[in-house]
Amino acid sequence: MRNAEEWTTLLSIGTEGGTIELKGAERYDGWWDFRLRTDESSEGVTYHTAQGAKEDGLKLLDGIAWMSLYPLYVSPEAAGAVEKKVLHHKYRNESSFMAWLEACYPEAERKAALLANWLLTAERTVLFTGAGMSTESNLPDFRSKEGWWRRVDPRTVATPEAMNQDYPLFKDFYAARMASLEAAVPHAGYYVISSWESRGMVQAVATQNVDGLHRKAGSQRVYELHGRLQAVRCSRCDEEAGEADFRKGRPCQICGGKLRPGVVLFGEILPEKDWDEALLAVQKADLVVTIGTSLEVYPANQLPLMSKGRSVYINADYSGTASDFDLVLEGRAGEVLQEVDRLLKSVQL
Ligand SMILES: [Zn+2]
Incomplete structure (x- = not known):
């Protein structure tokens, strides 16, 4: 077991009823332990854990349409993996997608990032x-x-x-x-x-x-x-x-x-x-x-x-x-x- 202070918040997402929080802790061998906390379900707070390379933490979010929700915090450690998801995401919810774009890119880069997303998700x-x-x-x-x-x-x-x-x-x-x-x-x-x-x-x-x-x-x-x-x-x-x-x-x-x-x-x-x-x-x-x-x-x-x-x-x-x-x-x-x-x-x- 790890002490609470060893965990870094990688990603925090706002939901209608609360928050989804992904934390990570780097191990001595360079791999990471991850812990996903949600307070969405009727049973109250639930935890999911995983291990892997630094970018693998987001896999705990598979099955959650998290880009339709709103970002509260994107850490520098998670930024690369989140940007990858954002630019490849074929969005339906424009306002939440724009919030993710804002969380990942400084204003001067945002229009270029939006075009990059359109190029990656367009058919023709x-x-x-x-x-x-x-x-x-x-x-x-x-x-x-x-x-x-x-x-x-x-x-x-x-x-x-x-x-x-x-x-x-x-x-x-x-x-x-x-x-x-x-x-x-x-x-x-x-x-x-x-x-x-x-x-x-x-x-x-x-x-x-x-x-x-x-x-x-x-x-x-x-x-x-x-x-x-x-x-x-x-x-x-x-x-x-x-x-x-x-x-x-x-x-x-x-x-x-x-x-x-x-x-x-x-x-x-x-x-x-x-x-x-x-x-x-x-x-x-x-x-x-x-x-x-x-x-x-x-x-x-x-x-x-x-x-x-x-x-x-x-x-x-x-x-x-x-x-x-x-x-x-x-x-x-x-x-x-x-x-x-x-x-x-x-x-x-
Ligand atoms: Zn001729």
Whole structure:
């Protein structure tokens, strides 16, 4: 038998009629003795005991829906095991779940922890990314007012008219963009996304970006809603062609037509196949995470609204459009993704 003072309170839970208390005492060999005290049953106070590794104490709570109850105290010794349960818990009782989240995570981490929980418990998750993802890889945002290429307004160059009437200018513009992309390295956020896909937590990425960085970072299922710069094809016969041929100004080897980048020009329709598949994926998803897009470009900006599931918005600039979302995480895409990933890894080891 142990003296009362040898026991540490690991976890204390409030119930309607009283409390559930888990205590533990570390033994000389590094293992732990556990004692669970409940005053719920009609026979009064009952005790259950167990032994095991530090994390095993929570097993005494199996059979009790304790996350539907409210935490009174979570000790540092129990925090790791409780966090693991919390982030994997598919909750029905939102208010008690939020209380557990508060007991485990400081306020600054709480939204990231909630997203981690949603990622772990969703059946199908689709990510939707925009320019904010790319600019962090030091790629110029070609929509920005400053412009970046010979101070030419992309709206006048990135058009079918420019392609037909001033092909050298059109070609130079896109060749410059392709050259800047060659050296672009996907930032850590891209690798977080591709690792979530390979771990089964993300089913697809739909992107407004044309830089191919998701693929470069290893993402497999990518719907490119505005096409991809490097997917060069013939403007006349639609045959695929090499990026190098386009950059050197060569014509199509099949028909002699002008080559063009695989992006949607201003005034053209979106690639039907990618759009349809992205739409279907979003409609089937129970979690859609929108990352780094101001949601200004129609119709791609409608995509995240097509899901009946939970919706999350991650962006450095919080704008009014974000009020349509269940959860908003303000911050740079790469940093937020890495923080969520750190929380996920802390409970998946
Ligand atoms: Zn051709």
